[in-house]
Amino acid sequence: MVGLNHYLALSAVLFALGLYGALSKRSAVVVLMSVEVMLNAANVALVAFSRYVAPPLGSVMAQQGAFSGQVFALFVITVAAAETAVGLAIIIYLYRVKETVDVTEVDLMKG
Amino acid sequence: MGVSIAFWILAVLAVSAALAVISVRNIFRAALSLTVLFGAVAALFFTLSADFLAVTQLLIYAGAIAILILFAIVVTPNFQFANRSNKLWFPTLVASALILAAILVGIFRTAWRTVKPVDLPTTDAFATALFDQRLGFVLPFEIASVLLLAAVIGAIVLAREK
Numbered sequence: 001m002v003g004l005n006h007y008l009a010l011s012a013v014l015f016a017l018g019l020y021g022a023l024s025k026r027s028a029v030v031v032l033m034s035v036e037v038m039l040n041a042a043n044v045a046l047v048a049f050s051r052y053v054a055p056p057l058g059s060v061m062a063q064q065g066a067f068s069g070q071v072f073a074l075f076v077i078t079v080a081a082a083e084t085a086v087g088l089a090i091i092i093y094l095y096r097v098k099e100t101v102d103v104t105e106v107d108l109m110k111g
Numbered sequence: 112m113g114v115s116i117a118f119w120i121l122a123v124l125a126v127s128a129a130l131a132v133i134s135v136r137n138i139f140r141a142a143l144s145l146t147v148l149f150g151a152v153a154a155l156f157f158t159l160s161a162d163f164l165a166v167t168q169l170l171i172y173a174g175a176i177a178i179l180i181l182f183a184i185v186v187t188p189n190f191q192f193a194n195r196s197n198k199l200w201f202p203t204l205v206a207s208a209l210i211l212a213a214i215l216v217g218i219f220r221t222a223w224r225t226v227k228p229v230d231l232p233t234t235d236a237f238a239t240a241l242f243d244q245r246l247g248f249v250l251p252f253e254i255a256s257v258l259l260l261a262a263v264i265g266a267i268v269l270a271r272e273k
Contacts, residue, residue: 009215047156
């Protein structure tokens with residue numbers, strides 16, 4: 001029977017893959033895509049917690065019911081949408097200025 | 112039982128799609144794999160009885176964000192160094208593996224206070240949790256709208272032609 005640990009392990013694997021991509025890739029677009037993978041992994045963990053874990057008795061979370069995790073996931077999706085829009089606008093601007101989206105070549109602030 | 116089978120299929124699909132995002136040579140194909148991952152995560156939300164979030168995931172991620180990323184790839188033609196890694200890929204691989212190991216140890220060594228999950232449509236209770244008068248998230252909800260407005264204006268200012 002699939003339970004909380006399965007979802008959390010899947011979430012951890014997705015998070016690690018996204019982390020590797022975000023830190024090791026040269027194309028800014030792929031870095032942004034890897035960040036989206038990490039955000040999705042976090043969302044899977046949040047929704048799994050909201051379904052399987054009981055909030056501590058007497059806490060504000062217990063009064064709010066078991067759906068705070070889903071509410072957090074909704075806000076993560078909202079912020080991810082804003083982040084993607086601004087991030088891609090920055091990439092387009094970068095391409096116009098430097099003719100590249102290779103993050104290793106963008107060193108304008110290097111001393 | 113059916114949910115377990117669905118979970119394993121979707122888990123394999125999601126992990127292979129994430130692997131494709133970081134390993135396929137063509138960035139365009141990587142973006143399409145990312146769309147598959149978004150769909151798999153939406154289906155995982157269905158297996159967790161999070162109906163509203165699953166549909167939101169399909170609309171926002173598989174719809175809007177996937178199209179935005181494909182659009183950014185098309186307007187920045189950079190296929191000559193498609194999906195290459197930088198010089199620090201090996202230390203990054205080791206660090207990611209260590210972090211994965213640490214998280215997995217944390218997951219499996221913690222005694223979670225699990226409850227028996229209920230298989231009901233959760234959209235009703237979700238709306239109550241979000242908009243409850245006393246304990247809801249009405250103020251963050253309103254702030255999120257301001258954040259989206261600021262992001263839209265910022266994106267237009269950054270990306271428009273001078």
